[in-house]
Amino acid sequence: MKQAHIGLASGLDPAAEAKRPVGTIAELWRYPVKSMLGGTVSEIMVTERGVLGDRAWALRDQRTGRIVSAKRVADLLQFRATYEVEPTLASPGLVRIETPDGDTIYAGQENASARISRILGRPVCLENSARPDEKTSIDRDTVFGDVPVSQMKPHWTPETMPDHFQLKGGTFLEIGAVFLLASGSVEHLRGLQGGTALIDRRRFRPNFYIDTGPAGGRFVEDDWLGRSLTVGDSVVLGEFEPTLWCVGSTLAQEELPRDPRILRAIARAHQGCLGVYGSVVSSGLVRVGDPVVLAGPSQSHVGRVPPSPKQPLTELGNC
Secondary structure (H helix, E strand, O other): OHHHHHHHHOOOOHHHHOOEEEEEEEEEEEOOEOOOEOEEEOEEEEEOOEEOOOOOEEEEEOOOOOEOOOOOOHHHHHOEEEEEEOOOOOOOOEEEEEOOOOOEEEOOOOOHHHHHHHHHOOOEEEEOOOOOOOEEEOOOOOOOOOOOHHHHOOOOOOOOOOOEEEOOOOOOOOOOOEEEEEHHHHHHHHHHHOOOOOOOHHHHOOOEEEEOOOOOOOOHHHHHOOOEEEEOOOEEEEEEEEEEOOHHHHOOEOOEOOOOHHHHHHHHHHOOEEEEEEEEEEOEEEEOOOEEEEEOOOOOOOOOOOOOOOOOOOOOOOO
């Protein structure tokens, strides 16, 4: 009672005392077509469904009806999708796809699906309307590269794994509306791995890449579990969950070669988790350079291995 009285008398707000700056927005990424390369933008609109225009399109395997992912079709990372006309709340914009051989395809063109199918060597359909229950096919033998399944999740076995992962209902997103990655965590992983692997933030496909300064010997996002982040003037993100990684983090893209050492390092150091998925509590505009402020009571995750993600076996990402 005495401590509460002193706090009120001094004008201190207990909630305000729990807030602290954790960094600034270094990069904002958007991926118009699921599992293709995307690009950076100077500002993005964040809605309750996530980043406007992110994973707005996806390829559907016409043989299985499932969404195609780089988890199984690594050649998708040889395509790049960007917006030639920006999306708005009232318009989907225009997506330009650069193919591996340097040609251009526009999403929505009559022959877009046929051209992509010829390049991939499988029948696919480019779609921008997600069904309520979307799945992506996986290869049980390769989804975690050469890392044993039991090292990623002790109660998993190759025999009991399904042949798919579940997507977030009614979207082409995996698990959460947005994916956040701290620069300090990438630096920390690089140090733990020993510096022989090319560990680059692009491999993890963040929406928000946050400059958090030096790592301080920890995975920064562990501090955010059970708390919320305010980004810029109005956007609030919360309900963070550790992101369990798969072979997608090891695949070749641009000048980065395929490198299985990356997933081995994540599995060994942090139970296979890097970065966090989150939900959008409050929407708005986010710009590069915006401050990021952490709020809420500390969960004392610093220096600890993160709790296992709540998602079932059929959900992980981030492609």
